[in-house]
Amino acid sequence: MHEEFETTTVEFDEETGVGYLTLNRPDALNALSAQLRGDIVAGLRTLNDLNDDGIVMRTVVIEGEGGNFCAGADITEFEEGPPTTEVDRSHYQFIIDYPLPVIAKIRGYCLGGGLETAMSCDFRFAGEDARLGLPEVDLGIIPGAGGVQFISRLANPSVAKEIAMTGEHIPASRADEEGIVNAAYDEDELDDAVDEFAETLASKPPLALQTIKQSANMATQTGLREGREYDRKVFEPLLATEDHKEGARAFAEDDYEPEFTGR
C-alpha cells in the first residue's frame, strides 16, 4: 500500500505489519507548514484505518525525506499567525493519543517543532549525524508544543533549560546519553535497527501494547499510587483476551510461535 498526500507519503508493509509515514518537504528541510501538520494527521489516520478494513497494521515509523527529520515550524508562515497551540487539536497530541506505537527515525536536523514531533512519538532512534535542538529562543519565543516539558521528563529540567536557553544543536550521542533518544546508531545501521525494532513490536499483542502506551503516558501525569491503581484497572480486561490465551499457550508448548490478532 502506498498513498501520497501533498506533503507526506504513507506506505504499509503487509508482511511485517509496519507502516511508514514520510515527511515530504525536503526543500524546506521538512519544516512544519500547516499543510504538513494536517498531512501527518491524515497519513496516520489512513494507516490506522487499515485495521478497520481487516488489514493488521501494528506500528508506525515516522521519518523525513531528503536526509533531515524536520527543521521545526515553518517560519515563513509565522506572519499568517502562529501555529495552533491548542493542545488537543495538534498533530503532536494526535501522535501521543494514537492507538499504535509510533517510532521517530531521526536523520539530520531535528529542531524545534521537529524535535517536539519526535518527542510526541513513543520511541526515537537517531543516526549519529543527527542534530537535535530547540532554537526558538533565538526567535525570541519558546518551543510552543511542550519541548521543555518533554525534555524535563525524558532527561531532567536542567538539561531542558540548557537546550532551550542556548538553542544549540546537540549531537545524537549527547541526546542518547540524556535519554532524549532511545539509541543512536551509525548512519548505515539505522534503517535496519529501526526496522528490526518495529517488527519486534509488530509481533506483540496489540491490545497489550496499546495499554502499555496509555499507562506510560499516565505515569507522567500521576503519583505512583494513582498510577498503579490505573494499571490494575486496565490490566484485568487483558486477562480475558484471546491474545493472552495465545501467549500462555506458546509459553506452555515448545516450538510454538504465537500469532497475536488484537482480540
Ligand code: COA
Ligand atoms: N521554516 C521554513 N523554512 C525553513 C526552515 C523553517 N523552520 N528551516 C529551513 N528552511 C528552509 C530555508 O529557508 C531554505 O530554503 P531556501 O532554499 O528556499 O532558501 C531551506 O530550508 C534550506 O535551509 P538552509 O537554511 O539554507 O540550510 P542550512 O543547512 O544552511 O541550515 C538550519 C539548516 C536547520 C540550521 C537552518 O535552516 C535553520 O536554522 N532553520 C530554522 C530552524 C528553526 O529555527 N526552527 C524552529 C522554528 S520555531
